[in-house]
Amino acid sequence: MTFRAIVATTMVVGCGVGQALAQQPAEGFTLGLGVTHSTSIFVGEDNETQALPLLRYEAEAFSIGIPDGLRVTLISNQQLQFSAVVSPRFSALDDTDSPALAGIDRDITVDGGVQLRYSFGRGTQLHLRALTELSDDHGGHEIAAEVRQPLPLGQTPLLLSAGLTWQSDDLAQYSYGVFANEAAIGRPAYAPGNVIIPHIAVSTVFPINDRVNLVGSVRATFLPDDVSDSPIVDEDVGFSSFVGLSYRF
Structure with missing residues (x-):
């Protein structure tokens, strides 16, 4: 299991399929297995397809899972949920294969913060999330805003989402x-500064029976010029997808 595959799963499961599963009324454990595919945005790194597990426990007051971390609900009613969160942050720059990235190695870091979910009519939800790094590797911060809208299509509803993520210069x-x-010949030192990164995603959960679901998600992340101009980045759009089976018990 490579870290780029974990990153892809964090993006499409933690930001798509995970929320779709969490919207189902049943509580308890969810186990799953699926395949993720991600395109690399970094110089010399290949696209990757990998089989990966999905593990989640969902309760009214908290949830915990891999890869999305821990959520503890502080305030909850029909319209609003306010929670404290702790989650790992994986990097595709861990254990890279590209000679162009030699000497660059990023560790897993841990973020902590709060998130808010506010529900409007017709199933529309606004999600806000503010995180700061707890593991003292870079001291960066992140604020994300996302709007999610379900589209009922019989037994196969789609969950559409679009959002923006602000990252501090350190992150x-x-x-x-x-x-x-880390600077080398042909690879000067580079700092993007504060960046805002848009994304869109589509996810779905198709019930096979009362406990088994087919889950899937696709996400596109649009890198701003300050990111794509980095000497180690050679794409301006990143794509990731996940499809698999989950079992809730």
């Missing part, structure tokens, strides 16, 4: 930049 450099001690 953006850790994620996409080149530190001074």
Whole structure:
């Protein structure tokens, strides 16, 4: 299991399929297995397809899972849910294969913060999330806003989402930049500064029976010029997808 595959799963499961599963009324454990495919945005790194597990426990007051982390609900009613969260942040720059990325290695970090979900009419939801790094590797911050809208299509509803993620300069450099001690010939030091990254996603959960679901999600992330201009980035759009089976008990 490579870290780029984990990153892809975090994006499409934690930001798509995970929420679709969480919207179902049943509580308890969810186990699953699926396949993720991600395109690399980094110089010399290949696209990757990988089999990966899905593990989640959902309760009214909290949820915990891999890869999305821990949520503890502080306030909850029909319209609003306010929670504290702790989640891992994986990097595709861990254990890279590309010679162009030699000497660049990022660790898993841990974020903590709060998130808010507000429900409007017709199933529309606004999700806000503010995180700061707890593991003291870069000290960066992130604020994300996303709107989600379900589209009823019989037994196969679609969950559409679109949002923006702001990252502080410390986090953006850790994620996409080149530190001074990593500079090399043809790879100058680079700091993107604060960045805002848009994304769109589509996910679905198709019930096979009362406990088994077919789940899937596709996500596109649009990198701003400050990111795509980095000497280690050679794409301006990243795609990731996941399809698999989940069992709730």
